[in-house]
Amino acid sequence: MDTRIIDTLKRNQLSVTDSRKKILELFLDQQTALAHADIELQSGEDFDRVTIYRTLQTFVEKGIIHSIPSADNSVRYALCKDACSEGHHHDNHVHFMCDTCLTTYCLDHVTVPTVVLPEGFQVNQVDVVVSGKCLKCS
Amino acid sequence: MDTRIIDTLKRNQLSVTDSRKKILELFLDQQTALAHADIELQSGEDFDRVTIYRTLQTFVEKGIIHSIPSADNSVRYALCKDACSEGHHHDNHVHFMCDTCLTTYCLDHVTVPTVVLPEGFQVNQVDVVVSGKCLKCS
């Protein structure tokens, strides 16, 4: 059942450990984004905070998850569904954060628009974060 | 010379205090965004950290400055140039954050595109944050 989890870890040359399996499982179970605090709470068996920080960092580097900017000093993370790889993220979809319940969604089917910048600015990545009321909170 | 500063404060029913004058001055002098830490450093005369937090919060509420989301857990702030007012921000321009020098720019002339969301999502605000290399770092 967790072959998908193990596969993902191995494909990314990561050793298969309890914390990595559990944290990756959380992301797979969830269709919304997770903050560090969410993981700390939901992981059940408690891993050290430091381990969670390091695991998230590793997953981002490997292109397993991507980070989502926020205006409230709490970055969230979500699974990469596209073909992201080490150092190369291609998650160009829009994110939605509910003002009420703070749930953050990856809107995989809403792609980020092209933005034309003034002369001199070199675009690396475009993040679009929409806030408002989600389906449940309307 | 600082009549503009005093005017802005009075127009927003804020009493004119040293810290508010100084912090607002910093924003007026600067064309880029400022994080809490920047203000603490640049304010010269040292105001208590708490005062800076509260001043930033007040300025955001009054529509004097707006906050800019980031993917690195450090929200930045910049002057509102549009007609923002208490509880009603209208800063619908794109922001640019340099990966190299971390400077954050308000691209006042680049307006955020319209984003069409799936059924059920109610849009309140759209934030577009572009990262890459700025003019100085190219």
Place this chain on the structure above:
DNA sequence: TACACAAATGCAACATTGTTGCATAATATT
């Protein structure tokens, strides 16, 4: 200008969040 009221500041104490080094434990390789 002096006074009284209202509001902002500074301080202390605390909470939360994030970072680093290192010994130990777990995993992968042979």
Place this chain on the structure above:
DNA sequence: AATATTATGCAACAATGTTGCATTTGTGTA
């Protein structure tokens, strides 16, 4: 099974953010 490699947990620390309260400062009025 033995070894080499890597991740984990712990401790100690740094940075960031929050709250209550006494004191100071600013504002409107006498």
